[in-house]
Amino acid sequence: MQSVDFWKNRRVLITGHNGFVGTWLTLVLQYIGAEVCGVSLDAEQGSLYDRVQANIRDKSYVLDIREKAEIQKVVNEFNPEVIFHLAAFGFIQECIANPETAFSTNTVGTYNVLDSVARCDSVKSIIVASSDKVYKNEGRQCLFSENDQLGGVDPYSASKTCEDIIAKSYYESYLKNGDVGMCIVRPSNILGGGDHHGNRLIPSIFQSFDNGEEPQIRNPQAVRPWQDILDMCDAYLFLAERTYNDKNCDIVNVGPELDGVCTVGEISAKVGWLFGQTIVNNGGNKNTLAEHMWLGLSIEKIKGLGWSPKMTIDDTLENVFQCYKCEQNGELFDICMSQIKEYYRE
Ligand SMILES: NC(=O)c1ccc[n+]([C@@H]2O[C@H](COP(=O)([O-])OP(=O)(O)OC[C@H]3O[C@@H](n4cnc5c(N)ncnc54)[C@H](O)[C@@H]3O)[C@@H](O)[C@H]2O)c1
Numbered sequence: 001m002q003s004v005d006f007w008k009n010r011r012v013l014i015t016g017h018n019g020f021v022g023t024w025l026t027l028v029l030q031y032i033g034a035e036v037c038g039v040s041l042d043a044e045q046g047s048l049y050d051r052v053q054a055n056i057r058d059k060s061y062v063l064d065i066r067e068k069a070e071i072q073k074v075v076n077e078f079n080p081e082v083i084f085h086l087a088a089f090g091f092i093q094e095c096i097a098n099p100e101t102a103f104s105t106n107t108v109g110t111y112n113v114l115d116s117v118a119r120c121d122s123v124k125s126i127i128v129a130s131s132d133k134v135y136k137n138e139g140r141q142c143l144f145s146e147n148d149q150l151g152g153v154d155p156y157s158a159s160k161t162c163e164d165i166i167a168k169s170y171y172e173s174y175l176k177n178g179d180v181g182m183c184i185v186r187p188s189n190i191l192g193g194g195d196h197h198g199n200r201l202i203p204s205i206f207q208s209f210d211n212g213e214e215p216q217i218r219n220p221q222a223v224r225p226w227q228d229i230l231d232m233c234d235a236y237l238f239l240a241e242r243t244y245n246d247k248n249c250d251i252v253n254v255g256p257e258l259d260g261v262c263t264v265g266e267i268s269a270k271v272g273w274l275f276g277q278t279i280v281n282n283g284g285n286k287n288t289l290a291e292h293m294w295l296g297l298s299i300e301k302i303k304g305l306g307w308s309p310k311m312t313i314d315d316t317l318e319n320v321f322q323c324y325k326c327e328q329n330g331e332l333f334d335i336c337m338s339q340i341k342e343y344y345r346e
Contacts (some may be wrong), residue, residue: 001162003198003241004008004033004092005031005034006139006241006244007032007034007237007241008032008034009035010031010033010034010035010077010081010082010260011034011035011037011079011080011081011122012029012034012035012036012037012080012081012082012083012084012087013036013037013038013039013064013074013075013078013080013082013083013084013117014026014029014036014037014038014039014083014084014086015038015040015071015083015084015085015086015087016039016040016085016088016103016129017036017038017039017040017042017049017058017060017086018038018040018041018047018049018050018053019040019047019049019086019087019304020047020048020063020190020192020194020196021023021086021129021190021229021232022038022040022049022084022086023047023048023049023052023056023194023234024048024192024229024230024232024233024336025086025192026038026049026053026058027055027056027235027239027336027337027340028230028233028234028237030056030057030058031212031337031340031344032237032340034051035036035198036057036058036059037058037059037060037061037074037078037080038059038060038061039060039062039063039065039074040060040061040062040063040085040087041063041064042062042159045238046194046196047194047196048193048194048195048196048332051152051194051329051332051333052329052332053065054329054330054334055330055333056335057229058340059078060081061074061155062200064109064112065087065105065109065112065113066105066108066109066112068112068115068116068150070092071113071116071162071225071318072112072114072116072119072180074216075117075119075123076119076120077118079116079120079122079279080117080120081121081123081124081125081244082121082123082124082125082126082127082240082244083113083117083123083125083126083127084101084127084129084236084240085110085114085126085127085129086129087105087107087109087113087129088105088109088129088154088160088163089101089102089105089106089159090198091156091199091200092154092156092157092291093199094156094199095156095159095245096154096155098158098324099155102155102156102159103155103162103257105156105159106159106160106162106163107159107162107163107166108126110163110166110167110302111166111170112166113221114128114166114170114340115124115170115205116168116228118174118178118180118228119212123180124179124180124244124247125180125181125182125183125234125240125241125243125244126171126180126181126182126183126243127182127183127185127240127243128163128164128167128182128183128184128185129185129187129238130160130163130164130167130184130185130186130187130221130256131152131156131157131164131186131187131288131296132144132150132186132187132189132225132253133156133157133160133295134150134151134160134164134186134190135149135150135152135186135216136148136149136151136152136159137151137152137153137292137295139292139293140219140294141223141292141294141296142299143219143261143296143297143298144250144253144295144296144298145253145298145300145301146186146220146251146253146301148167150164150165157326163326164186164251165273167182167184168184168251170298171249171256172249174240175249176203176249178183179248180252181243181244181245181246181247181248181249182241182243182248182249183239183242183243183249183250183251183252184249184250184251185235185236185252185253185254186252186253186254186297187232187235187237187250187253187254187255188224188225188253188254188255188256188260188295188297189224189225189226189227189229190227190228190229190232190317191226191227191228191267191316191317192228192229192230192232192316192320192321192323193228193229193319193320193323193324193332193335193336193339194323194336195320195331197289201217201264201267201268202267202271202320203214205268205271205272205279206324209275209277210250214266214280215272215279216267217264217268217279218264218265218291219291219293220263220264220265220268220321221263221264221326222263222264222266222291222292222293222294222295223261223262223263223293223294223295223296224262224263224264224295225255225256225261225297226256226260226261226262226267226282226313226316226317227256227260227309227311227316228254228256228309228310228311228315228316229316229324230310230311230339230343231254231256231309231311231342232311235254235302235306235309236254236308236341238302238305238306239302242305248280252301252302252305253297253298253301253302254299255297255299255309256299256311256313257299257308257312259312259313260309260312260313260316261296261297263311263342267313267317270313270314270317271317271320271321272311273331274317274318274321275321302345306336310343311343319339322335322339323335323336323339
């Protein structure tokens, strides 16, 4: 368990709080007693946030982080101590179709958030959600480490690479000698209950089952590091508390142990098994996207700092399946909270 004493009544601002990761992080922070304020665009219908928000005790603002005055106003009113900057335009296909939104949100939006919080004396710890897709991927079967060369190519990966560089530049140029720390976190693919984005693997499989169709697996041979949403949230808390105390700028990968580095086809087959159905990995739609066949992430650095993932890929898929099965929104909230309690059970 992360230090309850540290998080109790701590004022935490989350950008992108109604996205998939932001919602789970809000629930975890609520569980450990923090005071959460969130800023995002309108919650998407059918999203996890949409379904559990009646039970969430946060201050919630709808605003666009590309409008600096709006984010500045919320920061000044709330006086956060810890910031998780998660807001992003976040899907490879959507970014290819809307590059202007991708680049403006992930670069200018990030600058606006950093420049707003930097003007607020209460802020002591800033976490920036980058991505494992920022590394220059030449198809080698390796595990990327934090010092490897950056170079995302498609608009999502390139704009996240820019975000990562902007955050480091902002810290080194304007925050370095102050009373604030920053950690740029590079997470791998995250799996968890309630994800409704049909262009992610597991939600797309669920949608096919709901429609009585055979799932189309886009790139079954592609290898990715798949990590659990509760491990991700726990790592964020660990890194934020550490950053609060250390006041430097660090860059840290977060991903699974090696059992979570596996192919899209293997994950699909496990999901099919939970449903009692066989998923034929026939290549589905032809892969027209510039997606890499191999992406692996080294987590030696964060393990050296004292944090390791707890969930196996099978635990994760079981949790995802439990959330999928529940029909009632109230019940979904209860299942999420029971998964959080189980995760933190000593
Ligand atoms: N989910 C993953 O597998 C994964 C993996 C690696 C990195 N990440 C990163 O983690 C972060 C969160 O991912 P997620 O899966 O929750 O994404 P998501 O798409 O579910 O949520 C995105 C959030 O950002 C907000 N947002 C988007 N544009 C905005 C704008 N202009 N102004 C204000 N808010 C805006 C949305 O309202 C939403 O709350 C992102 O930065 C993403 O790049 C996610």
